[in-house]
Amino acid sequence: MLRAWSEKQSRSLIGKWFGYKSQDYRLLFIKASCEDGFVKLKYILEKNGYIESVDVDIPENSTIPSVVQVFPEGAQMQREIADTYPVRFVSKEEETDFEKEQNDFLLVEWGPFHPLLQEPVFFRFLAKDDVIKKAYTETGYNHRGVEVLCIGEKIPHALDMLERISSVNGFSVGLAFLLAVEKINHIIVPDKANYLRLVLNEMSFLRANLYSLSHITKCLGLLSDNSAIFKLISLFNEAASLISDDSQLKGILVPGGVKYDIENETLLQVNAILQDMVHELTSIRNRWNSTRFITERMSNIGKIDKSVARVMTGRAARSAGIAEDTRKLSSLPYHVLSYKIPVADESNCFTRTMLMFDDSLLSLSLIEQAIEIMPRGDVNAFSGLKHKGETIIREPEAFGELAICVGVDEGIVSNIKIRNSSSLNFSFLDNLMIGTDLNELPLLIASLDLDLSAMEK
Amino acid sequence: MKWLNKIRIRSISVYIVQAGGCRDCALQFSMALSMNSEKKGITVTGNPKHADCLLVCGCINERSKEKIIEIYDKIPYPKAVIAVGACACSGSLFRRENSQLYAAEEVLPVNSWIRGCTPGQAEILEAIVRAMEMVKETD
Numbered sequence: 226m227l228r229a230w231s232e233k234q235s236r237s238l239i240g241k242w243f244g245y246k247s248q249d250y251r252l253l254f255i256k257a258s259c260e261d262g263f264v265k266l267k268y269i270l271e272k273n274g275y276i277e278s279v280d281v282d283i284p285e286n287s288t289i290p291s292v293v294q295v296f297p298e299g300a301q302m303q304r305e306i307a308d309t310y311p312v313r314f315v316s317k318e319e320e321t322d323f324e325k326e327q328n329d330f331l332l333v334e335w336g337p338f339h340p341l342l343q344e345p346v347f348f349r350f351l352a353k354d355d356v357i358k359k360a361y362t363e364t365g366y367n368h369r370g371v372e373v374l375c376i377g378e379k380i381p382h383a384l385d386m387l388e389r390i391s392s393v394n395g396f397s398v399g400l401a402f403l404l405a406v407e408k409i410n411h412i413i414v415p416d417k418a419n420y421l422r423l424v425l426n427e428m429s430f431l432r433a434n435l436y437s438l439s440h441i442t443k444c445l446g447l448l449s450d451n452s453a454i455f456k457l458i459s460l461f462n463e464a465a466s467l468i469s470d471d472s473q474l475k476g477i478l479v480p481g482g483v484k485y486d487i488e489n490e491t492l493l494q495v496n497a498i499l500q501d502m503v504h505e506l507t508s509i510r511n512r513w514n515s516t517r518f519i520t521e522r523m524s525n526i527g528k529i530d531k532s533v534a535r536v537m538t539g540r541a542a543r544s545a546g547i548a549e550d551t552r553k554l555s556s557l558p559y560h561v562l563s564y565k566i567p568v569a570d571e572s573n574c575f576t577r578t579m580l581m582f583d584d585s586l587l588s589l590s591l592i593e594q595a596i597e598i599m600p601r602g603d604v605n606a607f608s609g610l611k612h613k614g615e616t617i618i619r620e621p622e623a624f625g626e627l628a629i630c631v632g633v634d635e636g637i638v639s640n641i642k643i644r645n646s647s648s649l650n651f652s653f654l655d656n657l658m659i660g661t662d663l664n665e666l667p668l669l670i671a672s673l674d675l676d677l678s679a680m681e682k
Numbered sequence: 683m684k685w686l687n688k689i690r691i692r693s694i695s696v697y698i699v700q701a702g703g704c705r706d707c708a709l710q711f712s713m714a715l716s717m718n719s720e721k722k723g724i725t726v727t728g729n730p731k732h733a734d735c736l737l738v739c740g741c742i743n744e745r746s747k748e749k750i751i752e753i754y755d756k757i758p759y760p761k762a763v764i765a766v767g768a769c770a771c772s773g774s775l776f777r778r779e780n781s782q783l784y785a786a787e788e789v790l791p792v793n794s795w796i797r798g799c800t801p802g803q804a805e806i807l808e809a810i811v812r813a814m815e816m817v818k819e820t821d
Contacts, residue, residue: 370743370776371776374776374778382775385775386775386776389704389774389775389776389799390704391704391705392704392705392706392709392800393705395704436709439712451716452716455713455716455717456717458713459713459717471799471800472800473706473800475799
């Protein structure tokens with residue numbers, strides 16, 4: 226039987242959230258654990274690098290207010306907790322009863338294994354005249370399984386798993402994890418290793434953005450452009466093969482730096498191959514920009530209000546004019562490079578796609594700059610993993626902000642929680658789909674850069 | 683019945699299942715297809731009833747297991763099953779005791795295994811062609 230919190234307790238909790246919200250705090254994580262018949266929830270909030278937390282202990286099988294009414298970005302994290310722990314979150318919004326309403330609408334169930342969405346995601350729509358009136362998305366638990374598997378593992382084993390968490394953001398997750406481990410163990414990474422990590426990180430962003438563009442070209446049915454993008458990916462693979470056997474750049478990162486030194490000549494070769502992409506990317510971008518069929522079709526899909534975009538991350542936010550610079554969060558030497566974050570005025574499918582091109586070009590420029598000023602010296606300064614502690618690291622990933630909370634005890638992972646950009650942006654998908662034509666849905670989803678890999682692994 | 687097999691020669695339709703994983707194997711296949719599909723005559727289908735070959739990528743969990751069997755049953759004979767990547771072949775790093783992950787061969791009769799994380803593009807296409815030839819010969 227479910228026990229509800231008293232009205233006073235609920236109001237007090239909501240009041241705390243509102244207090245932080247009014248001071249411009251954002252929800253970073255919701256951590257949960259279950260001990261002695263109590264579910265312990267920790268709402269971690271962040272503002273300009275300052276971390277605050279709201280702790281709640283509730284008896285098992287209780288109901289508490291939903292955080293979504295104050296921090297809508299927490300919907301996905303909260304759903305995971307509700308499915309994993311004996312607690313129920315109560316929201317004022319009523320859930321759609323699809324069984325009841327299907328007499329009035331056409332019920333379309335899409336997934337979980339549609340070839341366009343190669344993930345365990347299950348969509349249910351109520352559609353009228355092929356236009357979505359209500360939508361409900363059911364997903365697995367993003368990274369939850371991998372987080373559990375990492376606990377109790379040695380750092381290199383956990384790193385191996387985290388690098389395989391996602392094909393597009395695996396490198397960034399592995400890097401963020403290592404930065405957290407190094408921070409706890411007071412390891413100072415040599416300059417050259419930091420620059421190499423920056424180059425490799427930007428290469429992983431480039432790869433992710435190229436794959437995103439390939440999805441968009443597929444959804445638009447532009448087969449020749451799709452082929453051109455795949456040629457760019459093969460060019461990337463050629464450059465990556467000079468550094469590593471693996472195009473995802475797995476296995477290069479180690480605690481204290483990078484596994485092996487990469488000669489400056491090799492880096493120059495890599496840069497020369499990558500810079501060949503600039504012309505092709507610019508020409509495709511300009512062609513799309515001047516093609517009415519593409520601009521008109523895409524501009525009407527997936528519009529996001531600025532108020533909603535403010536709590537989103539990545540291109541969804543930047544296309545609405547919010548100059549979110551996730552690279553500023555990084556401890557890598559981005560501050561010595563000169564760059565300007567691409568932004569647009571209105572967030573829609575077209576502007577987000579144009580930002581994909583701009584972000585790819587930005588990554589290429591940053592790679593070139595970093596290689597030009599690459600310092601000499603050691604690439605590893607590993608001094609042992611003997612400390613104990615927990616820290617939160619915020620790093621950029623290809624699609625927005627990545628936050629990772631890592632706890633380490635003498636080289637063993639004691640706690641890990643990953644919140645990628647998709648965990649944040651996914652919370653808004655249901656509302657964004659309303660009013661969209663069923664035919665345009667793949668395009669909308671592709672433009673949102675949802676990286677739903679590692680669901681329920 | 684060799685003459686019958688000759689008549690039946692046509693392009694190979696592949697149905698991809700991303701059972702839950704990093705998705706790189708499926709991306710490698712998409713890439714291989716976009717660069718070389720005409721050479722091998724391989725196409726992707728979104729309907730299992732039109733497919734000849736089932737490509738299983740990623741770790742198979744409780745949730746995806748049932749769906750994969752459902753999809754396999756819908757594919758008409760002769761059909762081939764190919765496990766792509768370390769996750770589908772063995773569960774890779776993620777398989778532990780009680781982790782409820784399955785190797786593809788525990789769920790379906792697999793004809794071909796492409797190991798590695800991540801497997802090469804050319805190997806995936808080659809395996810599809812070989813597996814289909816093998817299946818048609820035994821049919």
